[in-house]
Amino acid sequence: MLSFNRDDADYVAELSEFVAVPSVSRDASPQTMLAAANWLAAQLEFAGGRVEPTAGHPVVRGEWLGASGAPTVLVYGHYDVQPTGDLAEWLTPPFELTVEDDVMRGRGATDDKGPIYVVLKTAQAFCAQEGGLPLNVKFLFEGEEEIGSPHLRGYVTEHAAELAADLVISADGAMWRPTEPSVSLASKGLVSLDVIVTGASTDLHSGRYGGTVANPLHVLAEILASLHTPDGAVAVDGFYAGIPPLSEQRRGEIADIPFSAASFLAGLGLSQGHGEPGYSTLERLWERPTLDVNGISGGGKYTVIPHRAVGHVSCRLVLGQDPDAVLKAVTAHVLARPASGLLVTVRPDEARVPAYTIPASHPAVRAAVAALEAVYPGQEVLLACVPGTLPATELFETELGVKTLFFSFSTADEKLHAPNEFMRLRRLREGMRAWEHLWRLLTDPAR
C-alpha cells in the first residue's frame, strides 16, 4: 500500500495553484490556458510531461512506460473550466480555492482539476515509493472539454499510434451522489445551438414603434415555449427517433436502486419535479434524452424593442439518437414556427456527441468496483449513469478502438458549472487510494 502522508493543507495549497489559473476555455486568453497547461506538464515531470499544440487550446501529454508486459492505460481529463456565472452569487472568489470543513470551493475544483490532481498524486507516490507504476500509463489532458472538445478528435487521430492503449480511464465524470460509491456505465450525448431572431436594423424605442412591428423577443419566446408540451415532453417531431424502448428489466434495475425523488428535489430547493410523462425521475435522468434552454439574451430593463434576440438550446442524447438527426429535427421545428415576418436562423454549435456506454461486464468496470469496495468497505458500489456528456468517450472508442472507464472522485451534487462549485476534501485521499487499487487490479485482474 502506498503512503499518502502529506497534510491535507499541503495538498490543498498545491491544488490551489491550479485552481488559481482562470482557464475558462470559452473566453480565457491563450496565455492563461497555456499557464494551466504548463502547471500540469510540470506535475507530469515523472512521465516526460509536455504541452502540445492543437488547432485550439493545447493538450498536455506524458507517458510512463516502464512496466514491461503490463497493460497500458490512457488517463484522460481536462484542465479547462466553465465560466464563473454571476460573481455576486459566489460565497468566495471563484479562483481562490477555499476550504470550509469538507468543502473545497472554487471554479474547476471538482470539474476537473481536483480529480486530475488525485491521479497525479497517485502516480507520483508510486514513483517515489515503488520506483515506478504497476502498469504503463499515458496521460492526455485537454483544454476544450467545456466547449465540446472541438479539436480533440483531430489531435487524437493524428497521434493515434502514440496514444494507443488497452483502456482509457477518465478522471472526468462525477460519481452519482455522495452517499455511496458508484461506477458510471453511460454518459449522454450532446448537441447545442443558438436560435437567433433578427428584427429591425436597430433597437427601437418601444413607444415610438411598439405595436407596429414584430418584437424579436416575442417571436423567440413563442419558439422556445413550443419546444416542450405542457406536461414536459419534448415537442420536436423526430426528437425521440431511434431510441429503443426502455426494457422492463432496466426499469426493474432502476426501481431497485435506493433513491428518493423527493429528497433529490428537496436538495435542490424544489418541492416538485417536472419532466417527460411516463418515466420516473431516475429514468428521466439516466435513460431519456432532454432539451433545455440554457440562456436567453436580448434587450434589457429599458423600454426598447431589441433588434435581435438569441436563445441557446442544448440537448442531452441517449443511445439510439443520432446527433445530426436531432439537430436537424430541432432546426426544422424552429424554422417552422410563426415568425411574424422576422428572420429566424439556427446556428448549431460544433459539438455533435452521441451517447456512450461501457458494459457492466467489462473487466475494467469489475476492477473499478473492486477498487471502490476496498476504499469504501461495507458499502454497495452502485452502477449508475453520467447524465452529463463526456465527448471524449465516443472519440476514444472510434479513433483508438478502446472503451473508457469513468473513474472520477467528483460527485454530481458539487455544483458543477454553477457558482460555488466545490469538491469534497475527503475525496482527495479516497481517490488516491482508489486509483492505487485500480491500477494494481488492472495489472493483475485475478488478484
Next chain:
Amino acid sequence: MLSFNRDDADYVAELSEFVAVPSVSRDASPQTMLAAANWLAAQLEFAGGRVEPTAGHPVVRGEWLGASGAPTVLVYGHYDVQPTGDLAEWLTPPFELTVEDDVMRGRGATDDKGPIYVVLKTAQAFCAQEGGLPLNVKFLFEGEEEIGSPHLRGYVTEHAAELAADLVISADGAMWRPTEPSVSLASKGLVSLDVIVTGASTDLHSGRYGGTVANPLHVLAEILASLHTPDGAVAVDGFYAGIPPLSEQRRGEIADIPFSAASFLAGLGLSQGHGEPGYSTLERLWERPTLDVNGISGGGKYTVIPHRAVGHVSCRLVLGQDPDAVLKAVTAHVLARPASGLLVTVRPDEARVPAYTIPASHPAVRAAVAALEAVYPGQEVLLACVPGTLPATELFETELGVKTLFFSFSTADEKLHAPNEFMRLRRLREGMRAWEHLWRLLTDPAR
C-alpha cells in the same frame, strides 16, 4: 427677430460638453448626475440657475420673471439619458458628440440634451439682444425621466407655488418625422414590470439535472409567449378595458395624413408590419395600447439550467386605460399561467403614467402651429401624437393644473434609446427660431 449668429461649430462644441457627461439615470453615480445638473445650472445664469435636491437625482431650476403682465410658462426637459446599450453597435463613442453632415451623434443628443440646449440658447439670445424675455419663463429640468420620474411628483407638489405657470412647454417629446413639422397632441402612458421565475436554489448542470426539474427559462418563455395572440393582439384579459372605440372621424383624420406604412417599415429594415388586427399602422401607433417584452435574462451560452429567469415587460397606454388596472390585469395573467411547480413573481416598476392629451383647439397648440409655419414656410404642420411617454405631462396637469405643450426639436427617427442616437444639426437653428416665435406669439396671441 433675434440673431443666431454663432458658427454651427461653436454650438456643437458647447453642446458636446453636456453630452460628454454620461448622465445615465439608471446607473450613473450621484457625482456624474450632479456634473450634468451643474452644467445646466451654469447655462441658466441669466435666470438664477441652481441645482436643487430631490429624494433621487437633483433637479435644475431657474426663473426669469421680468415681463410684468405677460404670461408665465414653465419650460420642462430632462438632463438624464438612457444606457448606451451594446457599445459595439455605436459608430462613434456614445459620449463624444460627433457631427457628420446633418447628423450630430451621441447618447442624449436628441433625448433630451439637444432640445434643452435649443431653448437655453434662445433665452440667452433674448437676454443679450433684447435685454430680457418677452414673457416670464420658469425652468425645471429633471434627472430621472428615463427611469419614470419617480421623484418628480413629490418635488413638484412641494414646490407647486414656486412653479405656478399658465402653461408648461416641454422640450422633450420628439416631432413625428423629418419630412414636415408637427405638433403632438397626445402621449401614451406607461407601466412596466419584471416577471421573475425562480427554480432551484442554484444554477444546475443541464446534464446532471436536465429533464427532471422545470427550467425557469421554459416557464418564462411560455408566460411571455402567452401575452399576445398569434395575430398580434394583447391576450391579457382586461388589457383593453376602458378605451373608447376609435371614432370614424378620427379614423378619417388619420387616413388623410400622408403616410406610407411600407416606407415606415422599410426605414426600419423590415418588409412587414405586425400588430393588433383591425387597425392601420398609424392607428396602432397613435391610438392603440401596446405591450412589449423589452428584455429577457437568465443563464447564458453554457449548459446550465439557470435558477432564475427574468423578463421585463412594458405597456404603453392610451386614454381610458387606468395604469393600476393594467398592471393588475397583466399580473393576474402572468400568475395564472402554468408554472410547473416553480415560483413566479411579478415586480412592477414605480412608474404608473396614464396617457395624456392636449386639445387641438388649445391656444398654445395654435401658437405652436403658427411658430412652426413661420420657420417652415409653405409646409403643412401636422397634428400628430407622441407614442412615447412623457410622465411629467399628467403630473403637471394634476399638480399645477396646467396643460403641457410638446415643443421639441428632436425627431422620432433619431434612434432615441438605441445605439447611434443622433439629432439633426439643422434642428438647432430651426428650433431656436421656432422658440423665439412661440414665445412672442404666446405674449400676444393676436399677433
